[in-house]
Amino acid sequence: MKIAITGANGLFGHGLVQVMRAAHETFPMTRADADLTQLPDVRRVLLGARPDALIHCAAAPDPDVCEANPEYAFQANVVATRNIVDVAQELAIPVAHISTDAVFDGAADSPRTESDATNPISVYGKTKLLAEKAVMELERYWIFRVSVLFGPGKANFVSKGLQSLQSGRAYTVASDQIGTATYTLDAAGKILEMMESDRFGLFHLCNTGVCSRLELMQQAAIFAGVSTSNLLGKPLVEMGRIGRRPKSVVLDMKGLKVAGISPPRDWKAALAEYVSASAATD
Numbered sequence: 001m002k003i004a005i006t007g008a009n010g011l012f013g014h015g016l017v018q019v020m021r022a023a024h025e026t027f028p029m030t031r032a033d034a035d036l037t038q039l040p041d042v043r044r045v046l047l048g049a050r051p052d053a054l055i056h057c058a059a060a061p062d063p064d065v066c067e068a069n070p071e072y073a074f075q076a077n078v079v080a081t082r083n084i085v086d087v088a089q090e091l092a093i094p095v096a097h098i099s100t101d102a103v104f105d106g107a108a109d110s111p112r113t114e115s116d117a118t119n120p121i122s123v124y125g126k127t128k129l130l131a132e133k134a135v136m137e138l139e140r141y142w143i144f145r146v147s148v149l150f151g152p153g154k155a156n157f158v159s160k161g162l163q164s165l166q167s168g169r170a171y172t173v174a175s176d177q178i179g180t181a182t183y184t185l186d187a188a189g190k191i192l193e194m195m196e197s198d199r200f201g202l203f204h205l206c207n208t209g210v211c212s213r214l215e216l217m218q219q220a221a222i223f224a225g226v227s228t229s230n231l232l233g234k235p236l237v238e239m240g241r242i243g244r245r246p247k248s249v250v251l252d253m254k255g256l257k258v259a260g261i262s263p264p265r266d267w268k269a270a271l272a273e274y275v276s277a278s279a280a281t282d
């Protein structure tokens, strides 16, 4: 199978290319190949490459950037996805779309399944939900809602924190923002399994287990052997961010289980592997 992957220079894109190319031919796409908000560019590149499937990972994923610039968010998250859907229809190929736990409002105190009602509270979440709806127009699609990502290839929540702590600078994170965490390489492996099956639909995808952002960072520091004395926890409402984050979203991976695919391992095991692998490549 030849798999096109948008956002290939991004954090998740990097992990997806790494995992997919071990099993299939890949066609990584970056902004230099095509600005996805421009339909003629998307058509030119994809009709030329003729992939058998596409993973749409490109997006504007920063909630603060999206909140400050809603038109940019709409173009990057909705118009780009609309263009991908149009060309995928023309090529009659399935699309795996990467979405987010930010489609929920974070007010529920129980885990969220794929059938629970969405209610995004930020421009980021709203535009990502509109993108999901565009993808649902396809005959064959997978939507994977992931949570906070860590993995190789690009700075992320965990690597930025470790860098700050290692250089003696304070790193402040939300102590009461609860959720799941997603190791890009583990998630990419499950997406590969799903794409090789004949099952389609909407899936929650993250590592197993629940943690606050503070616990995630504390555990990363412990694995890296870095002091946590400069790691500070603050209530989410005091973080002073423009883009609202849902306070508590625990993704329940019911869809994956029903599809017969085991959920990714526990987040601590994944984090331990990521931290030791990134220490080895530093």
Ligand SMILES: NC(=O)c1ccc[n+]([C@@H]2O[C@H](COP(=O)([O-])OP(=O)(O)OC[C@H]3O[C@@H](n4cnc5c(N)ncnc54)[C@H](OP(=O)(O)O)[C@@H]3O)[C@@H](O)[C@H]2O)c1
Residues within 6 Å of the ligand: 006, 007, 008, 009, 010, 011, 012, 013, 030, 031, 034, 035, 036, 037, 056, 057, 058, 059, 060, 061, 075, 076, 080, 098, 099, 100, 101, 128, 146, 147, 148, 149, 150, 154
């Ligand atoms: N990061 C997280 O913690 C997180 C959590 C939940 C869900 N997600 C979702 O996971 C996916 C991947 O996120 P990520 O963290 O890997 O993002 P990322 O590192 O910012 O990568 C996104 C990529 O998309 C590209 N892109 C954006 N707009 C484009 C356009 N108009 N044309 C072509 N390329 C464009 C960017 O290119 P440039 O670098 O040139 O801008 C970038 O390489 C997104 O769908 C995001 O919503 C992320």
